[in-house]
Amino acid sequence: MDGLLASCWTTAGDTGPHRADQRSPWPLRTRVEAAAAAGFTGFGLLYEDLLTAADDLGMPGIRALLDDNGMTNLELEMLHGWWADGTERQESDLRRRTLLTAAEALNARHIKVGPDLANRPWDMDHWAAEFATLSAQAADAGTRIAFEFLPWTNIHCLDLAASLIQAAGAPAGGLMVDIWHTERTHTPLSAIAALPPHHITAVELNDGSATLVGTHFEDTVRRRRPCGEGAFDVSGFIKAVRATGWTGPWGVEILSDELRRMPVAEAATTAYASAAKALA
Template sequence: MTTNTDELMATCWTSAGDAASDRPDLRSPLTLRERIEAASSAGFSGFGLLSDDLPAAVAAYGLGGIRTMLADNGIVHLELEGIPYWWDDGAHRQESERVRHTMLEAAEALGARHLKVTPDGDDAPWDRGHWAEKFAELAAQAHDVGARLGIEFFPWSNIKTLHDGLRLVEDAGHEAGGVVIDTWHIARAHTPTADLASVPLHRIIGVELDDADEDVVGTLFEDTVHRRRYCGEGTFDLTGMITALRTAGWNGPWGVEILSEEHRSTPVEQALARAAESARTVLDRAT
């Protein structure tokens, strides 16, 4: 049975305010201080930051200032998210390398727990061996700065399911690599909840909790960006998923990732408080 000592992580979109991943400009309109203080006030001990928001944060506070701010607010788990086209050796390589360098430098300076990357959302043709090689390369770089690397699978991408993600990670074969398991993507890809119990613990980099209605509205991408629900307010078997993940050995931090028109239009302090309270409610219900 869980206790109220479960640690929560506010993933990047949960504290971003009026920002969304389907906009040309992904940056949050809020200052990093506003976001960190709101997360701390809501009881989060983990915090996620998107690569697009990192330059402004460094310019405003410096890496040392960010580290102090995190510590002063009781944030002990940091997730850095987003290296575009990390698999590409072609036209996107220069931009990808620039972001990669910035993220790795920040991960080392800030003591990041892990880096999170995403698949090809366009689901273009891809070479599995090449992707495994590039993932292993990035995992080694993360390891060198004291962090790990997780890939989050998307049902509309080339890495569609938990099992696709695990296959890539195993093909890559680096100890620092693993998957980030988001309950939205588990449910929408129709992955059996029981499958979560057998995921090797050393391959779970992070877990993200959220909920949704039974029916998908629009594309999967549109539904995930605009219509997620707070934990326990949708139709997902969250208690079953949490129980299965605990069976696998996962004990947190539990990410909370809420993306919706309702959430981003709510003042960040209230939005984060509701996100934390709803996540704790389902964690307390699970065994």
């Protein structure tokens, strides 16, 4: 096992994807030190928090902070609109350039990218070509791309996401396999175990209720639980991922109202302890 990685939301505090301002109220140093104290050796950083930290510390300062706290795996997120054109593409390209530049400067392991949140019609060939281009740019920056399917979007299941990765054929592009989304889409564990190892860029652990509560989006960003505190087959998921030959870090992504209310040190410790127990 190549350690545990605290996703950006696990240490972000009182914020989230459902907020207009997604920036963490906690300084980056506080978050990184809390994650390290809990046992994490990887750290996730949101684009908006990256900009703040770059202004405060500069890229060398961020790199030194991560190194000093034993963070050997860095995850950057999130990029949407990489397939688009017009104004949407212009805005996405600005974010793309910043993320790729940061990934190279900070030696990031991967960058998370997502599907179309508006769930518009899409063309597989176009998306595969754009994903291949993005992945090639990532390789030039010394990093990889992790594509995460989301149940309420155009690429809503593992089968579609895996088909995109296969069609793109990009060595530096693969999947983000998050147990939350595989459970919510009733993905067979056999489908996860059958994934080619080179098609997986990142993996995430968490837990949740047996059934959806509210909308997919609301449930996703407000009701995740630490591993072992819900109804997910966390053990089965871990075994399925290991069956692919996975040896990379295990991300821990817990977005919940409860975790947001915790002091950052408590949130990091809770997340780490639950995932470490599940992996053991």
